[in-house]
Amino acid sequence: MAVKNTEVKGINPHIELALQEVEKRDINKVFFVACGGSSALMYPSKYLMDREAVAISSDLYSSNEFIHRNPNTLGDKSLVILCSMSGTTPETVEAAEFARNKGALTIALTHEPESPLAQNAEFVVEYGWFPDLIAVNTNQAIMIQLTMGVLYVKEGNKKFADTVESLHNLEDVFQKAEKQFAPKVKEFAKKYKDESNIYTLASGGNYGPAYSFTSCFLMEMQWIHSNAIHAGEYFHGPFEILDKETPFLILLGLDETRPLEERALTFSKKYGEKLEVVDAKELDLEGISDSVKGYVVPAIFDRLLRRYAEALAEERNHPLSTRRYMWKVEY
Amino acid sequence: MAVKNTEVKGINPHIELALQEVEKRDINKVFFVACGGSSALMYPSKYLMDREAVAISSDLYSSNEFIHRNPNTLGDKSLVILCSMSGTTPETVEAAEFARNKGALTIALTHEPESPLAQNAEFVVEYGWFPDLIAVNTNQAIMIQLTMGVLYVKEGNKKFADTVESLHNLEDVFQKAEKQFAPKVKEFAKKYKDESNIYTLASGGNYGPAYSFTSCFLMEMQWIHSNAIHAGEYFHGPFEILDKETPFLILLGLDETRPLEERALTFSKKYGEKLEVVDAKELDLEGISDSVKGYVVPAIFDRLLRRYAEALAEERNHPLSTRRYMWKVEY
Numbered sequence: 001m002a003v004k005n006t007e008v009k010g011i012n013p014h015i016e017l018a019l020q021e022v023e024k025r026d027i028n029k030v031f032f033v034a035c036g037g038s039s040a041l042m043y044p045s046k047y048l049m050d051r052e053a054v055a056i057s058s059d060l061y062s063s064n065e066f067i068h069r070n071p072n073t074l075g076d077k078s079l080v081i082l083c084s085m086s087g088t089t090p091e092t093v094e095a096a097e098f099a100r101n102k103g104a105l106t107i108a109l110t111h112e113p114e115s116p117l118a119q120n121a122e123f124v125v126e127y128g129w130f131p132d133l134i135a136v137n138t139n140q141a142i143m144i145q146l147t148m149g150v151l152y153v154k155e156g157n158k159k160f161a162d163t164v165e166s167l168h169n170l171e172d173v174f175q176k177a178e179k180q181f182a183p184k185v186k187e188f189a190k191k192y193k194d195e196s197n198i199y200t201l202a203s204g205g206n207y208g209p210a211y212s213f214t215s216c217f218l219m220e221m222q223w224i225h226s227n228a229i230h231a232g233e234y235f236h237g238p239f240e241i242l243d244k245e246t247p248f249l250i251l252l253g254l255d256e257t258r259p260l261e262e263r264a265l266t267f268s269k270k271y272g273e274k275l276e277v278v279d280a281k282e283l284d285l286e287g288i289s290d291s292v293k294g295y296v297v298p299a300i301f302d303r304l305l306r307r308y309a310e311a312l313a314e315e316r317n318h319p320l321s322t323r324r325y326m327w328k329v330e331y
Numbered sequence: 332m333a334v335k336n337t338e339v340k341g342i343n344p345h346i347e348l349a350l351q352e353v354e355k356r357d358i359n360k361v362f363f364v365a366c367g368g369s370s371a372l373m374y375p376s377k378y379l380m381d382r383e384a385v386a387i388s389s390d391l392y393s394s395n396e397f398i399h400r401n402p403n404t405l406g407d408k409s410l411v412i413l414c415s416m417s418g419t420t421p422e423t424v425e426a427a428e429f430a431r432n433k434g435a436l437t438i439a440l441t442h443e444p445e446s447p448l449a450q451n452a453e454f455v456v457e458y459g460w461f462p463d464l465i466a467v468n469t470n471q472a473i474m475i476q477l478t479m480g481v482l483y484v485k486e487g488n489k490k491f492a493d494t495v496e497s498l499h500n501l502e503d504v505f506q507k508a509e510k511q512f513a514p515k516v517k518e519f520a521k522k523y524k525d526e527s528n529i530y531t532l533a534s535g536g537n538y539g540p541a542y543s544f545t546s547c548f549l550m551e552m553q554w555i556h557s558n559a560i561h562a563g564e565y566f567h568g569p570f571e572i573l574d575k576e577t578p579f580l581i582l583l584g585l586d587e588t589r590p591l592e593e594r595a596l597t598f599s600k601k602y603g604e605k606l607e608v609v610d611a612k613e614l615d616l617e618g619i620s621d622s623v624k625g626y627v628v629p630a631i632f633d634r635l636l637r638r639y640a641e642a643l644a645e646e647r648n649h650p651l652s653t654r655r656y657m658w659k660v661e662y
Contacts, residue, residue, distance in 0.1 A: 029388065036567025050390070050402045057360065057388035057404065059381070064563040065534055068588040071381045073388065091563065197528070197556050203396055214558075215568035223572055225528050227545075227558035232395040232422065235662055236367025237546035240655060241554055257399040267662050271655075324571060324602075331566055331598050 008152070008161045010168055012136075015146050018107045018123035022079060023153040025105055029073055030150065031080045032060040033095050037216045038083040038109075039063075041140050043208030044298040045081075045147040047255065052148075054155045063091035067098050076103030079150065083108070083139060085129065087115020096120035109142055135170035140299035148292075162289035166296055169287025174303050176284045181304050188276050189311035192247050195274075198224055199241070201250045201264050203231040204257030205294065209301035213249065217309035221320045231257070231264040239267065247274035249308075251301055254280045255294030278304060339483070339492045341499055343467075346477050349438045349454035353410060354484040356436055360404055361481065362411045363391040364426045368547045369414040369440075370394075372471050374539030375629040376412075376478040378586065383479075385486045394422035398429050407434030410481065414439070414470060416460065418446020427451035440473055466501035471630035479623075493620035497627055500618025505634050507615045512635050519607050520642035523578050526605075529555055530572070532581045532595050534562040535588030536625065540632035544580065548640035552651045562588070562595040570598065578605035580639075582632055585611045586625030609635060 011019075030049060032042035042060055049058040061069065063082070074080075080099040084092045087110035096106050097120045108121030111129045118124040125146060128137035135141055145167055152160035192198060198218055202210035207230060214228040229238045231250075242248070248268055252261045268275055280297045288296050313320045325331060342350075361380060363373035373391055380389040392400065394413070405411075411430040415423045418441035427437050428451045439452035442460045449455040456477060459468035466472055476498055483491035523529060529549055533541035538561060545559040560569045562581075573579070579599055583592045599606055611628045619627050644651045656662060 036564060039564070039567075047400065050400055050404075053403055055404065057390075059388075059390075062561055062563040062567075064591050065561065065588060068590060069378065069381055069535065070587065072384055073381075073386065089567075204400065215564065220568035220571040225556055225558075225572060225577075227556075230393055230396070232393040233367060233370070233546065235657075236370075236393075236420075237551035239662070240551040240657060241556060242656075246556075256401065257396055259399060260395050263662075267656075271660075325573075325598075326566075326571060329602075331570070331594075 008164055010164050011149065012125065012142065012145060014125040015142070015149055018125060018146070019149045019153050021105065021123065022150055026077050027079045027105070027154055028056060028077045029079070030056060030058040031066065031071070031074065031078060031099070032058065033063050033066045033080055034083040034092055035063050035089050037212045038085065038089070038092070038139070040208045040212035040215070041143055041302065042083065043211065044205035044295055045143050047205035048144065048147050048295050051256070052151050052157055052159070056154060063089065063095040066095050067091070074099065074102045074104060078102070078104035080104045080106045081109070081146065082106065082117060082121060083110065084117050085111050085139070087112040087117035089117070093117045093120055107146065109139060135174045135299070136167045138299065140302050141167045141170060144295055144299065159291050162291045166288045166292050170296065170299065172287060173283065173285055173300060177300055177304055178307060180283070181307065185307045185311045188308060189315040192274070193312065193315040195247050196225055198226055198247045198249060200226065200228045201231050201234060201248055201261070202228070202253070203260040204253060204255040205298045206251045206253035206255065206261070206301060209298050209305055210251055212302065213305045213309070217305065220326065221309065221322065222312060222316065222318055231260040234264050242268060242272045244273040246272070247276065248272060249276045249278070252277065252279040252281065253294060253297045253301070255297070339495055341495050342480065343456065343473065343476055345456040346473070346480055349456060349477070350480045350484050352436065352454065353481055357408050358410045358436070358485055359387060359408045360410070361387060361389040362397065362402070362405065362409060362430070363389065364394050364397045364411055365414040365423055366394050366420050368543045369416065369420070369423070369470070371539045371543035371546070372474055372633065373412070373414065374542065375536030375626055376474050378536035379475065379478050379626050382587070383482050383488055383490070387482070387485060394420065394426040397426050398422070405430065405433050405435060409433070409435035411435045411437045412440070412477065413437065413448060413452060414441065414474070415448050416442045416470070418443040418448035420448070424448045424451055438477065440470060466505045466630070467498045469630060471633050472498045472501060475626055475630065490622050493622045497619045497623050501627065501630065503618060504614065504616055504631060508631055508635055509638060511614070512638065516638045516642045519639060520646040523605070524643065524646040526578050527556055529557055529578045529580060531557065531559045532562050532565060532579055532592070533559070533584070534591040535584060535586040536629045537582045537584035537586065537592070537632060540629050540636055541582055543633065544636045544640070548636065551657065552640065552653065553643060553647065553649055562591040565595045573599060573603045575604040577603070578607065579603060580607045580609070583608065583610040583612065584625060584628045584632070586628070
C-alpha cells in the first residue's frame, strides 16, 4: 500500500507526502475542519468517507465549533484536515494548533503555503486560485484526492487510481460545462436579479455547493436572503414556503442520494414556477470514471455556481467583492 | 454497569428495557435518524455524544439521506435511534427496516407505540405529547436520557444519574421559564408579525431548537422565510445579510459553544436592530445539575420557541395548523 512506487500515477506531490505519514499512523477518525466556503467544500469528502470507509469514522465541523465542542475522541489516532484559502482564518489557524496539541495529525489545505495555518499544521497541501487555476489543482479536487488517498493508504480503497486520473481530466469537463451552461446562467441572472430571496436545494455531497452558493455568494456577496435546504428535509417543513413567487435553485447530482433531489424537483415543478435546475446528467463527463462520478460532480457544481454568482453580480450591479462587514470592521 | 439494581433511580421503563439490550451488544457507532423536528431534537444528543463518548462515534442524518447514503460502517455493531411523533413518517419507517436488515440494533421514539415505526424497530420508547405532557416525558427529555443512558451502560459515563434526576425536575423549570418569558414572547409577536424574513442563530446543541424553529415553525407553519445560521459560520458569509431591517432570533445556551453565540450577538447588536435574544443564563434552572445543564437547555429552548410560534401565529392570524401541501397533497 506504499504511496510511492505504486500503480497510482499522478498523485499531487504534497498529498503524496502527507499520505506517507498517514500510512504510518494508526488513524481511526478523520475530522474535517474549516469555515464557510472552505467548510462547504469538505461536504463531498464527508459523504465519500461515509460511503467508502470500512472502519474510519469522520465528522465535519465549523472551526470554532470544533474547538469549543472539543470532541472527546480527538487524540493521537485522529487525522484533522483543515482548509483556508488565505491560511489566515483565525478560527481555523487556532483549530490546527488545538488539534496538534491533542496529538492529532494535521493536514492543511491552503493557497498560501507560508500562511499561519500552513505553519500550524504538520503537512500542507497547496491549491490553486483564480486566475491561474486548472481543475485538478482546485481546492475541491485536492480535497477529494486527499480523502480518497487516506482511504487508499489506510484501508486499501480501490478507487484511488480512478479518482486521481479523473481529476486530471476534470479541466476539460469544467470548460465544456461552462460553455454549455453559459446561456442558462445569463438567463438566470436576468430573470432573478430583483429577487430578495433565492433558495437552494440539494442532498448528499451536493449539499456542499448548495451551502456555499447560499452562504458565500447569495448572502455574503449579494445580500440576497437564502437557505440551503436539504432535499430530504424539504418535505418535513421547508417545502411549505414554496410558491410561484420564490426562486429555487435545485442541484441534481450523480451520487446515491439523487432520488431525494429528483423528488424535491418533481414536487417543486408542481407548485413552484421560478426553478433553476442544474442537472449533472446533462453534462459531458468524459474522462471521469463511473466509479467516482458522484464524488466529483460537486466540484463541477462549485464551478458552475461561481458563474451563476458572477452573472447575478453583473446584472445587479453589485460586484462580488462588495462587503459591509467582512475584512472592513471588527468581528 | 447493569441498568437494573443500580444507583440511578427513576429511569424511564422503556429506556431501561432498551438499555438492557444495548448493554449486551457490542456497539461502536450510534446513528441518529429522523426528519424535520424529530431530527432537530437529536442535535443535542449528537453534541452530547461528541463531548462525552470515549470511543463510540456517531452521525446524524435525515432519514432518506441515511438510507441512500447507506453508510459503510452501518452493521451489527451499530445502534440506530429513530424518531417520529406519529410513527408514520415514511422515510423513518423505512430507515428502521433498512437498519435492522443491516443487523443494527434499532430503538424508535414515538408518541404512537402501535405505529409502523414502532413495529419496525426492536425497542420502542413512547413519549408524551400535548396537552398531557410533562417535561420528563417530552421527546427532548427522552432523547437526552436515552443517549446518556447508552454512554452509561457502554462506557460507564458518570452523568447518567444527574441527567435522569435533572429531567425529573424539568417541568418546574419549563413552567417558570414560560411565565418569565410570556411578556417577551407577546412583544416579539407584535413587533415582528409583518416580517417576511426572520433568521435564527445558535451553535452546539442549541442549533437543534434553532433549526426546528426555522424549518417547522417559521417556514412550515408561518410561511416566513428563514435560515438557521450556525453562530460560528455566521462570520464566514451569512452575517453580510445583517441590517437594521432584518430580525434575528439568537439563542444563548449554556454548553461549551456559548462563546460562539455571544460573539454572534455582540456583532449583531452593533449593526442590527431587530434582535430577539433567548438567553439561558436568565432562566431559573433550579433542580438541573450543573454537570448536564448545557445538554438540557435545548429542551427548554424548544418549549419557549413553541410559545414564540404560537404568539406569532395568533398575531398574524395564521394558525400553526395551516398548510398548503403537508398532509394535503401528494409528495
